[in-house]
Amino acid sequence: MATTATITLSSxxxxxxxxxxxxxTLTKAGGATALTDAVGLSRKxxxxxxAQYTLFDGDAYGDGSHKVYLKNTSTNNTEYFIVEIxxxxxxxxYAGDWAFFPWEANADTNDIKIDPSANDMxxxxxxxxx
Amino acid sequence: xxxxxxxxxxSSSDLVGDALSLSTSNTLYKxxxxxxxxxxxxxxxxxxxxxxxxxxxxxxIDAPAYEGKAHWVYICNKSEDANEYARISIGxxxxxxxYAGDWMWMPWDxxxxxxxxxxxxxxxxxxxxxxGMRIEYAMIHEGFEHATAV
Numbered sequence: 005m006a007t008t009a010t011i012t013l014s015s016x017x018x019x020x021x022x023x024x025x026x027x028x029t030l031t032k033a034g035g036a037t038a039l040t041d042a043v044g045l046s047r048k049x050x051x052x053x054x055a056q057y058t059l060f061d062g063d064a065y066g067d068g069s070h071k072v073y074l075k076n077t078s079t080n081n082t083e084y085f086i087v088e089i090x091x092x093x094x095x096x097x098y099a100g101d102w103a104f105f106p107w108e109a110n111a112d113t114n115d116i117k118i119d120p121s122a123n124d125m126x127x128x129x130x131x132x133x134x
Numbered sequence: 135x136x137x138x139x140x141x142x143x144x145s146s147s148d149l150v151g152d153a154l155s156l157s158t159s160n161t162l163y164k165x166x167x168x169x170x171x172x173x174x175x176x177x178x179x180x181x182x183x184x185x186x187x188x189x190x191x192x193x194x195i196d197a198p199a200y201e202g203k204a205h206w207v208y209i210c211n212k213s214e215d216a217n218e219y220a221r222i223s224i225g226x227x228x229x230x231x232x233y234a235g236d237w238m239w240m241p242w243d244x245x246x247x248x249x250x251x252x253x254x255x256x257x258x259x260x261x262x263x264x265x266g267m268r269i270e271y272a273m274i275h276e277g278f279e280h281a282t283a284v
Contacts, residue, residue, distance in 0.1 A: 007146035007154065011239055013208065015138035015162075015274065017174045022138075022272075024177060026210050028236045034217050042149055045156065069233055073144065075158055082166045087241065090227040092255055095205065095241025100160040102142055105238040106222065106230025114228065130144075130156070 006030075006038050007132060009071070009104060032134040033069040043131040047077070053122045060107070060131060062090070062114035068134040070109065072116060075102040075128040085127055086119040097127075107131075136170045138162040138274055140206070140239060164276045165204045175273045179212075182267050187223070187260040191273055192280060194244050194254040200277035202243055207257060210237035212268035220269060221260045225253035244278065 010027040030039045050057050060072070076085050078099040087094045087103065090113050097103060107116065118127055141159035162171045175191070182188075190209070211220045213234040220232045224242075232238060245255040261267040 007144065007149050009237075010143045011208070011237060012141040012143075013139070013272075015136065015174070017136040017138060017172060017274065018176065022174065022177060026237045031216070031233065033219070033231065033233065036216050040149070044150060045154075069231060069236075071230075073142075073156075081163065081168055084166075086243075089224065089229055092225045092227040092253075093243050093245045094224055094229070094255070095243045096165075096202070097241055098163065098166065098204075101241065102140075102158050102160060103240045104142055104144075105240045106232055106236060108221075108228050108230040110228055132149075 011104070030071055030132050031069065033067070039069070039071070039132045039134055041133050043133070045128065045130045047126055047128050049124055049126045050118070050120045051124060053120055056117050056119045058115050058117050059127070059129060060116040062109040063112040065109035065133055067108060067110050070107040070131060070133040071104065072107045073102070073104050073130040076100065077126045077128050083125055084121045085125065088117040088119065090114045136172045138171055162206055162274055163204065165202070171204060171274050171276050173275050173277065177270065177272045179268065179270050182261045182269060184264050185261055187258050189256045190259045190271055191257055191278070193256050194246060195279055195281050196246055198244055198246055199279045201245055203276045205242040205244055205273060205275040205278065207240050207242050208237065208272045209259070210270040211235065212270055218267055219262045220267065221262070223258040225255045
């Protein structure tokens with residue numbers, strides 16, 4: 005069983021084109037055993053703007069090599085989700101933006117929360133966990 | 135105007151009954167606009183030989199000018215030893231562990247203080263071993279205020 009995640013980034017910001025691609029096989033912590041559990045590709049519409057919503061509860065997952073995928077499905081480029089981890093503001097996902105990062109639910113408080121900037125915004129998400 | 139595109143593909147033939155094949159791509163813009171990001175650290179590569187927790191992009195200063203603006207962070211653990219990981223934190227809150235070969239891509243607000251602990255949201259990295267770990271990283275952004283030299 006294998007799940008792979010690949011990022012491809014290209015940019016003409018600098019004179020020499022910045023371009024790279026990296027693939028990772030998603031494994032459990034400390035070894036080559038593949039992650040086998042997932043919260044399937046999901047969508048969440050938050051009705052109220054600035055109504056914080058707990059996407060993943062740290063209390064529900066143990067330590068491990070979890071991976072999180074998030075995407076703001078909005079097409080309005082002024083709309084964003086603030087992403088928080090354990091009450092620390094990570095960053096903003098504007099329309100069409102996506103993120104993919106490891107998550108260690110190492111404490112009950114290590115929740116991942118989202119806070120939409122407008123009403124009825126929809127987030128697409130997926131969690132790979134062990 | 136610079137154009138930067140970040141694309142993601144996640145695939146699995148057997149994680150779930152229906153083969154997983156997810157692809158998405160976005161162009162990186164300045165906050166709330168369709169103007170492309172025009173600053174970057176470039177793709178950097180370091181060899182860390184201590185387990186010390188470090189600020190990967192420098193420390194956020196008080197009242198940073200670019201707080202809440204667009205910053206995108208890429209980090210990859212280039213180790214080939216499956217047991218080795220880099221612990222990634224923001225402020226003093228652990229995000230997760232990047233094991234050998236793992237990478238991450240996240241937005242970063244460079245927030246000064248959003249946590250009751252009065253910690254700035256620095257991106258921090260701590261290798262799990264002192265025997266040497268290669269880390270590749272980059273930031274693409276619309277501005278980052280550096281600390282004044284002392």
